[in-house]
Amino acid sequence: MSNNTNEEISKRRTFAIISHPDAGKTTLTEKFLLYGGAINMAGSVKGKATARHAVSDWMEIEKQRGISVTSSVLQFNYDNCCVNILDTPGHQDFSEDTYRTLMAADSAVMVIDASKGVEAQTRKLFKVCTMRHIPIFTFINKMDRDAMDTFDLLDDIENNLGIATCPVNWPIGSGKNFKGIYDRHNDYIVTYADTLKGTKEGTENHIKLDDKAQIDENIGDEAFEKLQGEIELLDGAGAEFDLDAVRKGELTPVFFGSALQNFGVEIFLQNFLKMATPPTGRVSSEGDIVDPQEHGFTAFVFKIQANMNKAHRDRVAFMRICSGRYDASEEVKHVQSGKVMRLSQPQQLMADERKILSEAYAGDIMGVFDPGIFSIGDTVCMPKDTVKYEGIPTFAPEHFARVRQVDTMKRKQFVKGITQIAQEGAIQIFQEYNMGMEEIIVGVVGVLQFDVLKFRLESEYGVEIRLENLPYEHIRWVENEDVDMSTLVGTSDMKKIKDMNDRPLLLFINEWSVGMTMDRNKGLVLSEFRKN
Ligand code: G4P
DSSP states (O other): OOHHHHHHHHHEEEEEEEEOTTSSHHHHHHHHHHHHTSOSSTTSSOOIIIIIHHHTTTSHHHHHHTSOSSOOEEEEEETTEEEEEEOOOOGGGOOHHHHHHHHTOSEEEEEEETTTOSOHHHHHHHHHHHHHTOOEEEEEEOTTSOOOOHHHHHHHHHHHHOOEEEESEEEEOOGGGOOEEEETTTTEEEEOOGGGTTOSOSOOOEEETTOHHHHHHHTOHHHHHHHHHHHHHHHHHSOOOOHHHHHTTSEEEEEEOBTTTTBSHHHHHHHHHHHSOSOOOEEBTTSOEEOTTTSOOEEEEEEEEEOSSGGGTOEEEEEEEEESEEETTSOEEETTTTEEEOOEEEEEEOSSOEEEOSEEETTOEEEEEOOSOOOTTOEEEOTTOOOOBOOOOBOOOOEEEEEEESOGGGHHHHHHHHHHHHHHTSSEEEEETTOOTTSEEEEESSTHHHHHHHHHHHHHHOOOEEEEEEOOOEEEEEOOTTOOTTTOOOOTTOEEEEETTOOEEEEESOHHHHHHHHHHSTTOOEESSBOO
16 A cells, blocks of 8 residues: 555544443544534534535435434544544334444444433443444543533443453532643543633633642632542552553543533543554454555445435445545446446535545545445445445334234335335335235334335335334344244243244343243254344
């Protein structure tokens, strides 16, 4: 690779933010962009109904709901790094895409609300990150509000998520009594001021621990004594900072701050960019690691967005570049079909615009118009190359419904429509044993996908359906090759089904039943993810 290409690649930091709705992901993203100069005034990313909406004003359903079904990528430069933030949709628009986006990230930033600790959605997203062993950086947000005890917060992360924590800084008070943070690496206190609100100007006041006068004035005796006690405890008991463990995803560095008041954000960003790695090698299906700098252009498709423009039946395939440099003037090969072609209108989807790309590097994400050849997990590389990446796992749906068509005369359209939508990856379809396609069970990660399915079947295939919600919440693929499903003994709330590739699955209402079924069938191997 040329020096320039390698330099560009080593500047890349590609990450996703994982959090529970309302923890402050959007606010933090907005402040990051502010430092990167990508926007002039904080607030441009926010207004979900306005700016964000304009980015992905694609599907009719988005307009009706005022939310974004799709997610975009934000790129900005800071400290000689080129930062790509992958937006992971939350709220009702949480879907498999949210998980798939994590497949394209090299690290994750976990935002936690200091008054709430680890919440459900964070836990789910975290699980996917650990599966890939990517580094996870924790930002404990909303310190300007009353927070949980700091040690309790760390315990909560360790116990709930099973990852060791290492606070890089430490908060002094919270809410009305929030005084700032103690920076353990630099050994000084950064005092809190909410005057930085929404701007990157403003001076940070640093106080050394032996500067009695400044401490008296800014922190006060009581808070300082408490801090000293906590630091002592921490130095004695906390995990040592170990960059290697961070990069393997075994230890999460923890930072505190307030995204809203723009406090602690830049310190976090600076540390994060130093600790996070540039794009790392990705495993091919042969088990080889493809080096981002040594290998020529390769990419894989992690998301397909259909029907952005209904009139044209557009599909956009989102690709993560894994190695080398993409040059829009050169032809590339779609490995699965063997077709050599020029990618159509490769673009980067920014906060408020789409930019046509002429070149991009490992670590970058691009959206490409898809004439209908790409599938999720596909590989693209240089024409002579033969590399093929491992597929993206199928994630466990969490909501299930039985689907029936209203007009049984439209069988063909129904089967065609539902199979195509399933192939795009928005829904998963299953069948009961001894049943044909007239009874289909649909599984989705986020409930909105049910509405998307209903809407698309009607508007694109002219088929009206009825959905009957099923009470199952837990799905497990049976991994054993030679299992006899008819003799498998489960629990009373269990249902046996198969996916479209005839792979056997079990549905459960209670998580407890999963363990029970394992106990009752020795040697049974169940998995929550399905490698494709
Ligand atoms: P999300 O993307 O994770 O869902 O969260 P988002 O940033 O939208 O933040 C959720 C709410 O929490 C917002 O308030 C936001 O202003 C607030 N918030 C974010 N960071 C902080 C923080 O550090 N301190 C405090 N006190 N609040 C914070 P909202 O009232 O729901 O929205 P808005 O009316 O402010 O837009």
